[in-house]
């Protein structure tokens with residue numbers, strides 16, 4: 001179609017030249033007219049030649065190489081991705097030009113600042129410094145089962161909690177000196193004893209990496225506590241209670257559950273496979289440091305759960321399911337008790353709490369069956385028309401009632 005347009009334009013041009021020559025005939029030689037027509041024909045031929053050159057099919061690869069260099073490099077990185085085969089069949093292989101290797105850009109050394117006022121040493125990073133993104137990407141991008149090495153903790157209060165609980169702080173990023181000053185003593189101690197690296201970074205970078213709408217200005221990478229918890233002695237002895245989370249999908253809820261368990265305090269929390277990550281930022285915020293205070297076993301399957309019950313009390317262990325749904329308890333038989341009348345407790349007690357959408361799972365009921373008569377459903381009576389409480393609220397009520405019973409039992 002394009003050729004036709006050009007051809008018509010050239011033909012019009014030739015006609016005009018002819019007309020012009022007719023007018024000029026008297027003053028020019030016959031050879032001159034011929035020359036002009038020849039010129040016009042040459043122009044036409046050249047134009048078509050050129051247009052042919054321009055419209056030769058170009059390989060997709062070559063086009064991408066010229067116009068979208070990033071796309072090509074992406075394809076190279078993902079060689080298994082399907083290529084545009086339709087385009088490639090018509091393509092002529094493009095000669096691969098050898099380009100000289102680009103020398104690595106030399107970065108200016110990061111200045112070390114010795115702050116005499118705070119008595120701290122830190123490195124000042126530039127905007128979008130690759131060092132910060134490398135460290136944080138590594139923590140964030142790890143798969144969950146590999147994540148057991150490091151966690152990201154944001155905000156002064158939570159960082160302080162982590163330090164007080166004895167967690168090892170690997171790196172600390174701050175944007176303003178006054179925020180760092182609020183933690184000066186603990187940070188100085190961590191720098192001396194744990195060789196914590198401190199970085200001053202632009203507020204923009206903290207905003208980029210923060211999981212909060214308003215970044216609190218302090219962000220740290222800590223070593224995650226081991227599943228058996230930190231060796232630090234608690235002031236209060238934990239009660240013989242294991243809380244099992246069954247399909248808890250909301251990090252805020254999981255955080256609140258862990259916070260309550262740490263407040264009782266329970267012996268441990270088991271987070272079964274299918275729950276959200278108890279170490280992700282929102283869960284840590286919801287936990288307010290609870291995660292640092294008691295053992296948390298994450299991503300545990302129902303088959304593995306018995307291994308987490310202390311062996312010496314396994315035979316006398318009681319299992320309670322917090323159940324809001326009376327039709328479920330009726331179907332599965334077994335005893336159902338009002339949470340305020342929980343009179344029979346064991347040397348160890350497992351309390352299972354269900355997920356936000358589907359409640360307690362079939363796996364949980366199968367687990368309860370393993371202990372026979374020592375398994376019960378526990379419910380909190382609610383006003384007509386209200387189906388259930390929020391999972392963390394329900395757990396809090398049942399746990400504190402259970403605590404009362406266990407303490408009374410010990411005193412008796």
Ligand SMILES: C[S@@+](CC[C@H](N)C(=O)[O-])C[C@H]1O[C@@H](n2cnc3c(N)ncnc32)[C@H](O)[C@@H]1O
Nearest residue numbers: 322323324353354359360379380388389391394
């Ligand atoms: C929000 S509820 C689950 C609601 C779910 N749609 C259902 O009907 O099963 C989450 C969990 O909190 C606990 N829960 C909530 N209200 C309760 C109640 N009144 N008594 C006992 N447990 C309760 C249960 O473990 C429940 O599985």
